[in-house]
Amino acid sequence: xxxxxxxxxxxxxxxxxxxxxxxxxxxxxxxxxxxxxxxxxxxxxxxxxxxxxxxxxxxxxxxxxxxxxxxxxxxxxxxxxxxxxxxxxxxxxxxxxxxxxxxxxxxxxxxxxx
Amino acid sequence: xxxxxxxxxxxxxxxxxxxxxxxxxxxxxxxxxxxxxxxxxxxxxxxxxxxxxxxxxxxxxxxxxxxxxxxxxxxxxxxxxxxxxxxxxxxxxxxxxxxxxxxxxxxxxx
Numbered sequence: 001x002x003x004x005x006x007x008x009x010x011x012x013x014x015x016x017x018x019x020x021x022x023x024x025x026x027x028x029x030x031x032x033x034x035x036x037x038x039x040x041x042x043x044x045x046x047x048x049x050x051x052x053x054x055x056x057x058x059x060x061x062x063x064x065x066x067x068x069x070x071x072x073x074x075x076x077x078x079x080x081x082x083x084x085x086x087x088x089x090x091x092x093x094x095x096x097x098x099x100x101x102x103x104x105x106x107x108x109x110x111x112x113x114x
Numbered sequence: 115x116x117x118x119x120x121x122x123x124x125x126x127x128x129x130x131x132x133x134x135x136x137x138x139x140x141x142x143x144x145x146x147x148x149x150x151x152x153x154x155x156x157x158x159x160x161x162x163x164x165x166x167x168x169x170x171x172x173x174x175x176x177x178x179x180x181x182x183x184x185x186x187x188x189x190x191x192x193x194x195x196x197x198x199x200x201x202x203x204x205x206x207x208x209x210x211x212x213x214x215x216x217x218x219x220x221x222x223x224x
Contacts, residue, residue, distance in 0.1 A: 004157075006157075031210075033212070035214075040216065041216060042118070042203070042214040042215055042216040042217070043203075043205075043214040045211060045212075048210070048211070050210065056210075058211075088155075090157055090158065092158075092212075094212075097145060097207065097209050097210060098145065099145050099146055099165040099166060099167070100146070100163070100165065101145060101146065101207055102146075102148060102160060102163050103148060103158075103160070103205065103207075103212050104160065105150075105157040105158040105159075106157050107156055107157040108155070108156065108157045110155070
């Protein structure tokens with residue numbers, strides 16, 4: 001089945017720890033995205049990448065880091081510098097921009113600080 | 115910067131009713147608009163995509179319209195069912211980013 005796989009589904013982080021969220025896609029999409037979703041708010045873009053070994057900051061990149069070493073993979077690290085990391089994180093992918101460019105999403109990772 | 119607004123934030127209807135969800139955006143320079151469904155604790159599932167040159171798209175009981183010049187889109191759901199209960203989000207594609215609304219939470223009462 002083609003799609004996007006996020007893991008783990010639930011993640012708990014202690015204060016001061018870095019954690020990494022996994023995102024893998026087998027859709028052969030060039031572009032990948034990370035969003036954060038908080039209750040009552042829309043999706044906010046953290047980082048995106050349109051090509052291997054290149055990525056761009058989104059609206060709320062502070063406290064997060066990413067890498068794009070392979071086309072299929074776009075892991076997100078939530079660092080200790082992120083002061084309020086408890087949220088639902090969504091990974092998406094798409095073809096490069098065109099009138100038919102459609103975003104596809106994984107099932108999300110819920111991160112909780114304990 | 116593109117801003118996307120969805121009204122109402124929540125909607126409750128009896129089963130069988132037809133309903134309309136609204137989405138507005140501030141910048142008409144878009145490639146397309148997508149409507150998504152999100153169930154609690156889950157990712158987003160794409161329902162319909164309307165290209166910027168199209169006026170509407172249909173899939174089953176769903177019909178989405180787009181008026182790019184006025185920055186508006188509607189999602190029409192016919193003969194609503196309890197299984198339609200979810201949050202519905204719209205998103206516009208402006209080139210290298212997607213901009214999302216905050217969603218409309220729909221409850222269909224049996």
